[in-house]
Amino acid sequence: MSDSVLVIGGGIAGVQAALDLAEAGAKVILVEKGPSIGGKMAALDKNFPTLDCSVCIEAPKLSEVGEHPNIEVLNNAEVVEVEGEPGAFLVTLRQRAGFVTSECTRCGECEPVCPVVLPNEFDAGMASRKAVYTPFPQAVPGAYVVDIDHCLNEPPNYWPCHRCAEACPPQCIDFSIPLEKRLRREASAVIVTTGFDNMDPALLRQYGYGAHPDVLTAMEFERLLTSAGPTGGEIVRPSDGRHPESIVFVLCVGSRDRRFYRYCSRFCCMYSIKEVFQALD
Numbered sequence: 433m434s435d436s437v438l439v440i441g442g443g444i445a446g447v448q449a450a451l452d453l454a455e456a457g458a459k460v461i462l463v464e465k466g467p468s469i470g471g472k473m474a475a476l477d478k479n480f481p482t483l484d485c486s487v488c489i490e491a492p493k494l495s496e497v498g499e500h501p502n503i504e505v506l507n508n509a510e511v512v513e514v515e516g517e518p519g520a521f522l523v524t525l526r527q528r529a530g531f532v533t534s535e536c537t538r539c540g541e542c543e544p545v546c547p548v549v550l551p552n553e554f555d556a557g558m559a560s561r562k563a564v565y566t567p568f569p570q571a572v573p574g575a576y577v578v579d580i581d582h583c584l585n586e587p588p589n590y591w592p593c594h595r596c597a598e599a600c601p602p603q604c605i606d607f608s609i610p611l612e613k614r615l616r617r618e619a620s621a622v623i624v625t626t627g628f629d630n631m632d633p634a635l636l637r638q639y640g641y642g643a644h645p646d647v648l649t650a651m652e653f654e655r656l657l658t659s660a661g662p663t664g665g666e667i668v669r670p671s672d673g674r675h676p677e678s679i680v681f682v683l684c685v686g687s688r689d690r691r692f693y694r695y696c697s698r699f700c701c702m703y704s705i706k707e708v709f710q711a712l713d
């Protein structure tokens with residue numbers, strides 16, 4: 433029987449589960465489909481109920497996971513198949529390359545030379561990033577990755593662009609790394625911590641999301657609140673960069689609605705009140 437546990441999803445739930453298991457002596461395989469662990473919590477400004485800086489609480493846990501001898505972090509990875517039974521699972525995984533080796537020093541020299549500009553998912557699309565980028569400063573594991581789906585050098589070694597590799601002082605951008613690899617791991621148990629996705633509020637046209645630039649999701653508002661966000665923490669209207677005189681918060685969007693989700697999200701009231709307090713601050 434394997435003493436390993438597979439944790440699928442590297443948000444705060446998966447991170448904490450991995451740390452607890454690893455501290456108890458289990459081997460953990462933490463699988464995250466994105467380039468970094470951290471999930472939604474890393475993008476929040478302050479955390480209810482203490483209103484401490486969210487990433488300040490989470491970043492030490494991310495580092496601990498990255499350095500823990502009992503935890504193997506597989507980023508850019510997804511589970512393809514789980515065979516076997518409780519106590520003896522055999523897991524097949526697919527991991528996509530980031531094309532940056534562990535010698536990356538996070539110097540950032542590669543970013544300005546990259547000609548590809550994309551919406552930055554971490555800033556809820558309100559800022560830009562390059563095709564070679566770090567998801568956020570405290571990202572684990574490693575830091576910089578090449579988003580090969582948007583890189584001009586796609587497929588790898590097509591070579592119409594090599595700017596980032598030429599600019600990289602330790603020469604750690606390597607397009608000869610295979611695009612994808614298959615991995616097999618044994619695990620005695622599987623924990624699924626794949627978190628949540630925001631619904632698309634543009635589906636509810638009465639709120640004007642997508643039609644009016646000043647209608648934001650709560651996640652976008654979090655990025656406006658944070659000093660590390662696209663406006664440096666200034667609450668400004670995306671349409672004209674001016675401070676709004678009043679803000680309307682619409683709760684339960686898409687929840688308890690037969691057309692979308694019949695259930696209550698059970699947390700939009702909590703974070704809306706938090707955001708109201710922060711906006712007043």
Ligand SMILES: Cc1cc2nc3c(=O)[nH]c(=O)nc-3n(C[C@H](O)[C@H](O)[C@H](O)COP(=O)(O)OP(=O)(O)OC[C@H]3O[C@@H](n4cnc5c(N)ncnc54)[C@H](O)[C@@H]3O)c2cc1C
Pocket residue numbers: 440441442443444445446463464465466469470471472473476478479480481509510511625626627628629650651654699703706
């Ligand atoms: C606007 C807003 C404000 C909030 N404010 C607060 C607050 O102040 N205080 C508070 O306690 N909570 C708050 N929350 C709630 C909090 O963000 C969540 O409870 C918490 O982040 C959930 O963590 P999680 O790990 O379960 O999920 P997530 O953060 O969603 O992480 C899931 C992870 O799993 C990965 N994943 C998904 N599918 C797969 C797959 N198939 N394979 C591999 N990986 C996968 C994802 O990429 C992601 O990294 C807020 C939420 C929102 C939307």
Ligand code: SF4
Pocket residue numbers: 545546547548563564578579582583584585593594595596597
């Ligand atoms: S190869 Fe060119 S397009 Fe691709 S990440 Fe590097 S600089 Fe950007």
Ligand code: SF4
Pocket residue numbers: 532535536537538539540541542543576599600601602603604605
């Ligand atoms: S230039 Fe190289 S070492 Fe510097 S951040 Fe980019 S990949 Fe990392």
